Amino acid sequence: MSVVLDAVAQGYGTSAVIEGLDMTLKPGITALLGPNGAGKTTLLRTLATVMPPRNGRISIDDVEIHDERSARQVRDRIGYLPQDFGYDPRMTVDDFVTYAAWMRGIAPRQWRRSVSDALEMVDLVDRRRSRMKSVSGGMRRRAGIAWAIVGRPRLVLLDEPTVGLDPRQRLQFRKIVSGLGEAVVVLSTHLIDDVGAICDRVIVMHSGTVRFDGTVTELEALGCDDLPGHSQLERAYMHLLPEGEQQL
Numbered sequence: 001m002s003v004v005l006d007a008v009a010q011g012y013g014t015s016a017v018i019e020g021l022d023m024t025l026k027p028g029i030t031a032l033l034g035p036n037g038a039g040k041t042t043l044l045r046t047l048a049t050v051m052p053p054r055n056g057r058i059s060i061d062d063v064e065i066h067d068e069r070s071a072r073q074v075r076d077r078i079g080y081l082p083q084d085f086g087y088d089p090r091m092t093v094d095d096f097v098t099y100a101a102w103m104r105g106i107a108p109r110q111w112r113r114s115v116s117d118a119l120e121m122v123d124l125v126d127r128r129r130s131r132m133k134s135v136s137g138g139m140r141r142r143a144g145i146a147w148a149i150v151g152r153p154r155l156v157l158l159d160e161p162t163v164g165l166d167p168r169q170r171l172q173f174r175k176i177v178s179g180l181g182e183a184v185v186v187l188s189t190h191l192i193d194d195v196g197a198i199c200d201r202v203i204v205m206h207s208g209t210v211r212f213d214g215t216v217t218e219l220e221a222l223g224c225d226d227l228p229g230h231s232q233l234e235r236a237y238m239h240l241l242p243e244g245e246q247q248l
């Protein structure tokens with residue numbers, strides 16, 4: 001799986017959100033960090049082929065995505081969990097993940113196995129018959145993660161996947177993501193601990209542009225003692241913000 005962005009611009013209506021973004025994504029776990037409104041969700045939606053780029057080019061496995069037709073060629077390889085994902089509250093957890101399998105074009109004879117495999121990965125096998133409306137917020141989010149990984153897509157996009165998870169569930173989440181092996185995984189988060197624990201690469205965005213792109217170790221090296229933060233990574237993150245936002 002390869003994903004290449006070349007001078008990608010994206011926006012809504014008359015407002016530009018992302019400008020001139022160049023990036024190549026490879027197998028491994030990449031975190032998108034950045035303040036509210038930095039453009040992380042917009043970038044994930046663009047990678048998910050929900051919005052073709054306004055300008056520039058995005059290619060997924062050498063297919064250039066410029067319209068619905070080209071997007072359809074690659075969607076079966078993409079698992080995307082939006083920040084506020086919708087679900088029918090009467091659906092069971094099993095139905096919900098089976099629906100994702102259907103959407104992803106997985107052959108019906110493989111649904112049982114793929115769904116069981118995804119539910120096992122998120123530790124929800126014993127809740128598969130529960131309705132989505134009756135499970136806890138954290139379990140629902142794990143069902144969302146199962147939605148994104150059913151059928152083992154090679155591009156997995158997770159928008160703030162750990163919101164609402166308790167500490168043990170966050171550790172489980174890290175284990176799930178670390179187990180995705182060869183996939184290109186891109187996740188947005190505000191939780192710097194998660195980044196330090198599992199990510200191979202960190203991209204820090206601000207106002208639709210990339211302020212940093214490198215490894216966790218490279219990011220840590222930017223942390224200065226005179227900036228606020230409880231860890232070297234938090235201080236490095238603060239260092240990358242514009243000067244007016246570096247102090248509390």
Ligand SMILES: Nc1ncnc2c1ncn2[C@@H]1O[C@H](COP(=O)(O)OP(=O)(O)OP(=O)(O)O)[C@@H](O)[C@H]1O
Nearest residue numbers: 012013015017034035036037038039040041042043
């Ligand atoms: N559907 C939309 N219509 C118009 N503007 C939008 C829409 N969605 C996002 N925006 C704007 O685009 C900019 C980037 O938003 P985006 O949601 O991509 O940021 P983000 O980094 O994901 O933020 P957060 O951390 O709060 O999730 C913001 O200024 C936002 O107001």
